[in-house]
Amino acid sequence: AVAGEGTEGDGEDDESELMEGKAIYMVSDGTGWTAEHSVNAALGQFEHCLVDRICPVNTHLFSGVEDMDRLMEIIKQAAKEGALLLYTLADPDMAEYAKDACKVWGVPSADILRPITEAIATHLDVAPSGLPRGAAGRSAPLSAEYFKRIEAIDFTIKQDDGAKPQNLDRAHIVLVGVSRTGKTPLSIYLAQKGYKVANVPIVMGVDLPKTLFEINQEKIFGLTINPVILQTIRKARAKSLGFGSETRSNYSEMDHVRAELEYANKIFTQNPTWPVIEVTGKAIEETAAVVVRMFVVFSGNMR
Amino acid sequence: AVAGEGTEGDGEDDESELMEGKAIYMVSDGTGWTAEHSVNAALGQFEHCLVDRICPVNTHLFSGVEDMDRLMEIIKQAAKEGALLLYTLADPDMAEYAKDACKVWGVPSADILRPITEAIATHLDVAPSGLPRGAAGRSAPLSAEYFKRIEAIDFTIKQDDGAKPQNLDRAHIVLVGVSRTGKTPLSIYLAQKGYKVANVPIVMGVDLPKTLFEINQEKIFGLTINPVILQTIRKARAKSLGFGSETRSNYSEMDHVRAELEYANKIFTQNPTWPVIEVTGKAIEETAAVVVRMFVVFSGNMR
Ligand SMILES: Nc1ncnc2c1ncn2[C@@H]1O[C@H](COP(=O)(O)O)[C@@H](O)[C@H]1O
Ligand SMILES: Nc1ncnc2c1ncn2[C@@H]1O[C@H](COP(=O)(O)O)[C@@H](O)[C@H]1O
Ligand SMILES: [Mg+2]
Numbered sequence: 001a002v003a004g005e006g007t008e009g010d011g012e013d014d015e016s017e018l019m020e021g022k023a024i025y026m027v028s029d030g031t032g033w034t035a036e037h038s039v040n041a042a043l044g045q046f047e048h049c050l051v052d053r054i055c056p057v058n059t060h061l062f063s064g065v066e067d068m069d070r071l072m073e074i075i076k077q078a079a080k081e082g083a084l085l086l087y088t089l090a091d092p093d094m095a096e097y098a099k100d101a102c103k104v105w106g107v108p109s110a111d112i113l114r115p116i117t118e119a120i121a122t123h124l125d126v127a128p129s130g131l132p133r134g135a136a137g138r139s140a141p142l143s144a145e146y147f148k149r150i151e152a153i154d155f156t157i158k159q160d161d162g163a164k165p166q167n168l169d170r171a172h173i174v175l176v177g178v179s180r181t182g183k184t185p186l187s188i189y190l191a192q193k194g195y196k197v198a199n200v201p202i203v204m205g206v207d208l209p210k211t212l213f214e215i216n217q218e219k220i221f222g223l224t225i226n227p228v229i230l231q232t233i234r235k236a237r238a239k240s241l242g243f244g245s246e247t248r249s250n251y252s253e254m255d256h257v258r259a260e261l262e263y264a265n266k267i268f269t270q271n272p273t274w275p276v277i278e279v280t281g282k283a284i285e286e287t288a289a290v291v292v293r294m295f296v297v298f299s300g301n302m303r
Numbered sequence: 304a305v306a307g308e309g310t311e312g313d314g315e316d317d318e319s320e321l322m323e324g325k326a327i328y329m330v331s332d333g334t335g336w337t338a339e340h341s342v343n344a345a346l347g348q349f350e351h352c353l354v355d356r357i358c359p360v361n362t363h364l365f366s367g368v369e370d371m372d373r374l375m376e377i378i379k380q381a382a383k384e385g386a387l388l389l390y391t392l393a394d395p396d397m398a399e400y401a402k403d404a405c406k407v408w409g410v411p412s413a414d415i416l417r418p419i420t421e422a423i424a425t426h427l428d429v430a431p432s433g434l435p436r437g438a439a440g441r442s443a444p445l446s447a448e449y450f451k452r453i454e455a456i457d458f459t460i461k462q463d464d465g466a467k468p469q470n471l472d473r474a475h476i477v478l479v480g481v482s483r484t485g486k487t488p489l490s491i492y493l494a495q496k497g498y499k500v501a502n503v504p505i506v507m508g509v510d511l512p513k514t515l516f517e518i519n520q521e522k523i524f525g526l527t528i529n530p531v532i533l534q535t536i537r538k539a540r541a542k543s544l545g546f547g548s549e550t551r552s553n554y555s556e557m558d559h560v561r562a563e564l565e566y567a568n569k570i571f572t573q574n575p576t577w578p579v580i581e582v583t584g585k586a587i588e589e590t591a592a593v594v595v596r597m598f599v600v601f602s603g604n605m606r
């Protein structure tokens with residue numbers, strides 16, 4: 001779930017929760033995002049049954065769990081609620097404790113981090129530190145990568161929606177497409193990965209900025225989408241923006257949507273070096289993966 | 304690594320790669336982000352030895368691996384390069400094939416997804432679909448969550464850096480702090496999780512917007528940072544922005560930095576209901592986790 005995770009089962013609504021579905025507890029001594037990300041991917045394998053809540057599931061994220069008492073509390077709560085407990089705990093004693101306590105309390109559990117850590121330890125022939133994220137002495141936040149990421153995000157936000165076409169040459173990746181093809185969220189997602197992204201909207205009757213055709217064409221990507229889906233998205237969008245019915249009809253009416261996508265496709269045909277990515281039915285993460293893969297192939301390597 | 308992953312070992316620079324460090328291949332039938340995220344977390348356990356490249360590691364991400372031939376190619380390449388292969392493959396036949404082929408070719412390997420999927424399958428008493436992300440019929444991209452996320456990102460970008468204080472009441476979370484405490488990247492990270500975030504800069508001599516004190520105070524968070532670290536960040540920032548030496552000195556000079564942080568702390572003292580989060584030495588993910596945890600506690604539940 002993107003958001004909407006519950007947290008910190010407070011023991012008061014156990015019964016309603018029980019009725020609402022099976023619980024999955026995710027426990028981390030760090031942020032919990034790794035557990036969340038992996039569990040979400042694994043839950044993808046159960047979409048056939050999660051859809052319409054045929055097999056309802058409630059996930060609960062417990063982050064920053066750094067001592068045994070807190071861990072024990074959560075395990076007891078999991079036992080009470082009949083939850084599955086999935087954990088990432090860097091300290092091997094904590095991980096061992098979680099495993100043993102879960103066994104004692106009859107809580108099914110699995111260690112998400114350990115198998116990967118052990119495979120890497122054997123491969124590198126180095127023992128893992130056992131120190132959780134954020135343990136003293138870590139220098140990561142001030143690393144070159146940290147700065148690269150911050151800079152990429154700053155750049156990308158300022159470049160959003162065609163702003164500052166004079167800076168297009170400084171972007172690593174340039175996305176081009178009509179409104180609501182997901183240029184902004186895709187740009188932001190890529191920026192989090194350290195890429196400076198600019199996006200340029202295609203609007204009928206508005207010329208694309210000249211600079212777009214002057215920069216390295218290998219970093220430009222077109223986005224396209226199925227017209228029916230685009231219309232659905234735009235209708236939802238227009239409603240949420242509270243557009244008046246006149247503006248709304250122009251923006252989301254089928255004829256207009258089709259005409260605009262045709263206009264975009266003409267531009268893409270005129271610029272055959274731009275790969276055109278079909279975003280229909282793809283999550284942001286998936287489109288981002290396609291862009292990065294092509295970017296790496298074109299540029300020969302990474303920045 | 305935030306970015307800078309290599310990819311698609313092209314077989315030409317095997318030897319230089321061998322000399323550069325041990326290889327870790329990440330293979331996914333989807334985007335590869337799950338593998339990347341988990342492996343990065345696990346690599347945190349080896350920071351003591353990754354620092355200064357005492358035990359150099361090169362990670363390679365192979366995403367969208369959907370057929371056995373491609374998988375076989377990668378495994379052969381891994382064998383040649385002496386790589387560890389970590390994979391997330393939804394199709395159990397593919398996963399089995401990866402395991403067996405790795406054994407045959409002497410490639411150490413581990414399945415990142417399977418243990419979690421199996422734990423969940425047993426817990427729910429439902430068989431996993433075996434269908435990779437993006438397999439036909441998936442409706443996720445048009446789900447309510449998708450729209451929530453897109454809207455949160457749109458809102459957050461438009462709100463950045465104190466823009467549109469009249470919209471503060473529509474934010475789920477409001478971040479307040481001096482320049483370079485990481486308000487923007489933190490806002491964006493939270494937006495990706497579906498939260499509408501506004502951030503308001505504290506600048507000496509500039510009044511905070513009135514609306515900040517009129518909205519629900521429970522969603523406001525202060526950010527603070529160690530002055531020495533802040534100065535380091537600002538120096539790097541001023542350099543990268545190409546500030547003239549005069550602007551630069553005011554922005555990054557120690558006296559100024561200290562005075563500004565003191566000014567911020569005075570504001571925080573005057574508003575004791577705002578939790579103040581120390582961001583020094585924390586990765587964006589960690590600060591985000593703290594904010595979300597408090598937000599959930601304060602608001603009683605999620606939006
Ligand atoms: N940089 C790091 N150093 C040490 N351990 C880490 C690092 N990043 C993540 N971890 C560990 O990896 C697991 C997942 O992290 P998180 O995604 O923050 O929950 C936790 O057990 C963390 O302690
Ligand atoms: N929504 C989903 N439906 C089915 N499988 C998924 C879904 N999301 C992720 N996966 C699987 O989880 C693993 C990790 O996904 P990824 O992060 O895209 O590499 C891959 O094997 C994907 O096929
Ligand atoms: Mg975790």
Ligand SMILES: [Mg+2]
Pocket residue numbers: 330331332333334335336337338339391
């Ligand atoms: Mg993956």
